[in-house]
Amino acid sequence: MTDRRPLSAVDGDRRLHNLMSTYQQPLLKYAQQLTGGDTARAEDVVQEAFLRAWTHIDRLTEDHGSVLGWLRRVVHNLVMDGYRAQRSRPAEVEIENAGAVAAPDVTADVVNALYVEQVLGGLWPQHRAALVETYLKGRTAAEVSVALGVPVGTIKSRVHYAMRAVRAALADPPDLGDHALRAA
Numbered sequence: 001m002t003d004r005r006p007l008s009a010v011d012g013d014r015r016l017h018n019l020m021s022t023y024q025q026p027l028l029k030y031a032q033q034l035t036g037g038d039t040a041r042a043e044d045v046v047q048e049a050f051l052r053a054w055t056h057i058d059r060l061t062e063d064h065g066s067v068l069g070w071l072r073r074v075v076h077n078l079v080m081d082g083y084r085a086q087r088s089r090p091a092e093v094e095i096e097n098a099g100a101v102a103a104p105d106v107t108a109d110v111v112n113a114l115y116v117e118q119v120l121g122g123l124w125p126q127h128r129a130a131l132v133e134t135y136l137k138g139r140t141a142a143e144v145s146v147a148l149g150v151p152v153g154t155i156k157s158r159v160h161y162a163m164r165a166v167r168a169a170l171a172d173p174p175d176l177g178d179h180a181l182r183a184a
Contacts, residue, residue, distance in 0.1 A: 012054070012057045012058070015057050016050065016053065016054050016057055019050070019060065019067065020050055024046065027049060027071055028046050030072055030075055031045045034076065034079040035079055035082075041079075041082070045078045048078055049071055049074040049075045049078060052074050053070075053071060119169045120132070120166075122169060123166070124161075127158045127161055128162065129158075130144060130159045130162060131159055131162040131166070135159075141155045141156050141159070
């Protein structure tokens with residue numbers, strides 16, 4: 001039966017040094033296989049495995065099972081945890097390529113939509129209805145005439161006056177900062 005006394009710091013350090021001397025190269029090769037040849041990642045994983053071994057150094061003896069088997073399982077788990085962590089967070093992008101990956105700025109579109117809504121709200125209801133039906137819904141004057149129950153000539157007249165009011169509003173837009181309508 002083994003002695004259950006806790007190891008002294010010197011004995012623990014000596015045992016860890018022996019473990020590292022014995023198992024570092026086999027663990028590094030195993031970690032490189034698991035990481036697809038990424039030597040830097042493999043070295044980090046092996047270092048972390050030895051840190052964990054140091055916290056359990058008093059139990060890492062052949063009496064408790066295969067030390068190499070335990071270390072290999074720790075290395076395997078660390079590599080798999082790394083892969084899981086990569087899948088659970090957004091991909092990392094080099095700063096030089098960040099512009100190509102960044103999401104487009106939709107602020108201008110939102111401001112423009114609000115401004116168009118404000119301009120349309122300033123029109124007479126009959127003019128707004130004719131304009132929305134023809135330009136936003138893509139209907140012909142004849143289709144709008146049937147839908148609104150108004151003669152085709154009246155629809156054309158309402159669209160004309162609505163567009164004139166919209167152009168006047170766009171000619172003198174309110175100050176919306178950098179995101180104001182640029183091309184109307």
